[in-house]
Amino acid sequence: MSNQSADPSTTAQAPINVPAAVLFSISTLMVLTVFPLYAWHHDFSGAAWLWFFIFLFASGLSITGGYHRLWAHRAYEARLPLRIFYMLFGAQSLENSILVWCSMHRVHHKNVDHVDDDPYSIKRGFWYAHMGWMLRDRPCHAVDLSNVQDLQRDPVVMFQHKHYLGLALFMNIGLPGLIGMLYGEPGAFLMLAGLLRLVVNHHFTFFINSLAHMWGRRPYTEENTARDNDLIALFTYGEGYHNYHHLFSWDYRNGVRWWNVDLTKWWIAMLSWVGQSHSLRRVPEFKIRRAMIERQFARAQQKLASAAPTTRLEHVKQLLEHEMEAFKATVNEWTRLQTEKIEAAKKQVMDRVAERWEHSEARRQLQVLEEALHLQYRRVRLLHMQTA
Ligand SMILES: [Zn+2]
Ligand SMILES: [Zn+2]
Structure with missing residues (x-):
């Protein structure tokens, strides 16, 4: 590079x-x-x-x-x-x-x-x-x-x-x-x-x-x-x-x-x-901790890779893998909860928009238009029946 x-x-x-x-x-x-x-x-x-x-x-x-x-x-x-x-x-x-x-x-x-x-x-x-x-x-x-x-x-x-x-x-x-x-x-x-x-x-x-x-x-x-x-x-x-x-x-x-x-x-x-x-x-504190833990894992893995293999080292390796699994599970759970939080917030916004719409002038005008259209339908239907 x-x-x-x-x-x-x-x-x-x-x-x-x-x-x-x-x-x-x-x-x-x-x-x-x-x-x-x-x-x-x-x-x-x-x-x-x-x-x-x-x-x-x-x-x-x-x-x-x-x-x-x-x-x-x-x-x-x-x-x-x-x-x-x-x-x-x-x-x-x-x-x-x-x-x-x-x-x-x-x-x-x-x-x-x-x-x-x-x-x-x-x-x-x-x-x-x-x-x-x-x-x-x-x-x-x-x-x-x-x-x-x-x-x-x-x-x-x-x-x-x-x-x-x-x-x-x-x-x-x-x-x-x-x-x-x-x-x-x-x-x-x-x-x-x-x-x-x-x-x-x-x-x-x-x-x-x-x-x-x-x-x-x-x-x-x-x-x-x-x-x-x-x-x-x-x-x-x-x-x-x-x-x-x-x-x-x-x-x-x-x-x-x-x-x-x-x-x-x-x-x-x-x-x-x-x-x-x-x-x-x-x-968010979770993201900061996650970055720090990822660094620790990377360092530990580097050390393990360069050290001569012993029974104790093998044991440490297993413990590290176990910790890694636990860490991944925590991160996944956090991601799931974050997604849930975002979805809930989105829904809340949508509900609020819908509620505001229910009370708006535009909504009332639309109702008037709908009624006008309904009346027109009835008129046309009547005309249609008369031509039959
Ligand atoms: Zn800067
Ligand atoms: Zn700089």
Whole structure:
């Protein structure tokens, strides 16, 4: 398969994406030179640090909760004020417009790990998946918005796409500068809430494409490189449960257990309490357990196949087969009950439609027509009898 034959030369030959290269070079250089120089000569107030964290979380959650789970995966619905918040702070994170980001991300899910067709394929290495992919214009990076037609109906998304540059400049320079002026220290705010926040947030969110495809466990699927890792989840606003996410991408949660550190999941749930988010989608627990058990069976069978045969091993094999039968029976029973549930729901809908029809104006008009036809029949019959 072509995803096994990474050809780094293809990346080297691809033309440089100038705006991205300039942005990353300038922000990295500045954070390594201008920032320490400024910090050496100035003190940062508590207010400047506070706004650093406010902007860090606002722009981070706008990528994970907004760009990713709301728009790219439609894992829940959001009211207008929340969508505007995501649109503004998403522009602050400088990771392209919602439309372009989501289009690329949907391609990533569709072609995950494919060396040529996954825009940030880990098969080309850590650096490429982390940042390198943005510095080169490869064919898979060509913007094709045909896979985000649903998002083009959202006026908030389209507004950001049209005014992206202005919004990005205002949110990164204008807003921190203005708030800084209110506190009498615009320079410190530009350094902390502007520059440092931008670079930190960049790398935190880039870890999702790099580290979360390399380091961690795979409890749900081994069909791709995505991993679950609590430490990465801590720095990626909860997106470190990437193995779960690649199998169940429509779930608004990535860390599905209550103890999983998934800040974005808690943020979305909290917003639903105040009515800003709704229709949160969850994968049924049975399906999650089924995926985990299937992984366990596959692993056990792999081990048994490679181990030298012994009497004890034979016994384990038999027990495993017995468990497999029980598992299949449970899955079949679940499928049967699910079908029954769907049929009952369908019947309920049909009954409700029939009931509404019974009381409708159309039904009454149809009755009138039926009566008219009956009268006509009698008239014609009478005429017919007269001609006899
Ligand atoms: Zn991924
Ligand atoms: Zn995703």
